[in-house]
Amino acid sequence: MKRYVTYRRVSTDGQGKSGLGLDAQDRDIRLYLEGYSDQPFEIIGAFTDVASGANDQRPEMTKALDMARKHGAELLVAKLDRLSRKVSFIAGLLDDRKVNLRVASMPHADKFQLHIYAALAEQEREFISIRTKAALKEAKERGVNLGGMRDKTMKRNVVTQEKALERAQRVSGIIMPLREAGKSLREVAAELNKAGVGTARGGDWQASQVKRTIERLESQI
Known part of the structure; x- marks a missing residue:
């Protein structure tokens, strides 16, 4: 057993x-x-x-x-x-x-693939950190006041956006082919739920969430 x-x-x-x-x-x-x-x-x-x-x-x-x-x-x-x-x-x-x-x-x-995945994930996290710092620097150069709580709020917003894009990219391999095949937003949501792919909070997908995910993906093209 x-x-x-x-x-x-x-x-x-x-x-x-x-x-x-x-x-x-x-x-x-x-x-x-x-x-x-x-x-x-x-x-x-x-x-x-x-x-x-x-x-x-x-x-x-x-x-x-x-x-x-x-x-x-x-x-x-x-x-x-x-x-x-x-x-x-x-x-x-x-x-x-x-x-x-x-x-x-x-x-x-296998073990080799897991090692490679761990290395790539670590590099991606490092890059996200660098990109977040660069976004904050650019905002300061534009004269945005980032003092005190505003600084923390902007950092949280940037990180939140990065995480949302990362989640969108993870499901892009399911969502985009279905859309290209002519499936509606509601049908795509149903397929995701049927496959056991949860949302960020582990819940079921709705058409509106699929739409936002597609918009995030298309904004990076």
């Missing part, structure tokens, strides 16, 4: 208490187990941390790794960045012969 240890992570207490983020991770893990796992399977442990992905000293993650090593189980996470945002940490786990890592959102990825 295939054995798994599942691990989930959210960054804030608010996300942990509300379930935001955890529901989406549960969905991805469930989809993997139902569609890609050897049958039958058993989950021998489930662990959750509320901590930043930049912090690799997380008690529940340590427990999950120890259990996976002890029982020869696969460590199953919804996404690679739920485990860590540091490519060095991911690389260390991939080199650990006692750790069998499985990422639900990349069900067929």
